[in-house]
Amino acid sequence: MGKYKKRGKPSQSEDGEVRAKKHLGQHFLTDESVAEQIADTLSYKGYNKVLEIGPGMGVLTKYLLKQDAEVHVIEIDTESVAYLQEHYPQLEDRIHQFDFLKYDVGTTFRDEAFAIIGNFPYNISTQIVFKVLELKHQIPEFSGMFQKEVAERICGKEGNKTYGILSVLVQAFFEAEYLFTVPPSVFNPPPKVESGVLRLIRKEDFSLPCDEKLFFRVVKTAFQQRRKTLRNSLKTFDLPDNLREDPIFDKRPEQLGYQEFIDLTLKIQPYAVSNQ
Incomplete structure (x- = not known):
């Protein structure tokens, strides 16, 4: 169970695209060059599996599929899942219709290493990071797009006003790097704030000497x-x-x-x- 089974055509807009749903925090990336840049943020070294969270209509997915990696996607929106099933048949049974925050990654990856990437829904992005911290033993790399303020907070340094709980907890286990800023105009619908892309690379020794x-x-x-x-x-x-x-x-x-x-x-x- 858990794999998507085709249920007929979703209710899409006249041009066949999935409508963004506000309650899911969806803002679909429309700029191909930005999608390609995000896909290139992963090194694809030390692992051969990648999980994309919230692929929507697959603008980032298509560039991930060009890499030498086994790509999985996890998407809670039924319309998006149907769209991906139709337009990206090469994903086969690697489309997982679940809420990532409630998803047991062991059912897909067992104890294997995998990277996480995505254009993350703003309304759950912080919770995604906390789950990544729980799964840090399996996740050597993590990259993607956040609300700019959240991305700056994750990568913030002591003495900076953006520095806080997320900064400390993430940086204890990962090297955090803010990569670039993305304007609202490259999304449909455009969010009211700028976005920021970051990359986390797990430290070679990520065990703590304390409890x-x-x-x-x-x-x-x-x-x-x-x-x-x-x-x-x-x-x-x-x-x-x-x-x-x-x-x-x-x-x-x-x-x-x-x-x-x-x-x-x-x-x-x-x-x-x-x-x-």
């Missing part, structure tokens, strides 16, 4: 009150006074790089792991 769950908890708790010093924002950890006198607690979260958050977690770990 990973605690690391996530420390980062998220710290940024919930980002204007406060860590001494105040991490009060819920109920840390001993002698630890809270450490100079690192005088800093605000946006002043710490991911490595400093790892160091902070190591300091907290003897007192906090049992309280998770």
Whole structure:
């Protein structure tokens, strides 16, 4: 189950194209050169399988299919799935009609490595990144298009106003690079904001020397009150006074790089792991 089975013609517009659905956050990319640039952001090294999220009418898919890789697509929209089935028969049974956020990738990729790419729906793009972090042991590369503000946040560096939870958590495991900006005019319908394309390459050693769950908890708790010093924002950890006198607690979260958050977690770990 899960593979698409043809159910007849979808209700498309007069020119045969799929209508964008606002509730799915669909903005179809129409610029072929941008699609080709996005497809080229992956190195296709160290893996031979690629999963495209939200292919729509396949403008990016066609360029992925030119690469030496086994391309899979995952799409929740029935109309788009039918369109892809009709126009990209070479995908065969590699069209998966599912919500990626609820999808068990093991049913398709087992424990094999695969890259993820896409023109990601704005309304779930952050959740997609969090799922990629959960699957990091299988995903050596990840690239695609986000709302520009989100892409900048993921790639932001400490001291920058865009720097936050996503920046720290992603950069602890991946090298993050903001590649280029895309204007609204290359989409149908055009979004109200600019888009940004980024690439994440998993670090050679992506294991943490600290407790990973605690690391996530420390980062998220710290940024919930980002204007406060860590001494105040991490009060819920109920840390001993002698630890809270450490100079690192005088800093605000946006002043710490991911490595400093790892160091902070190591300091907290003897007192906090049992309280998770």
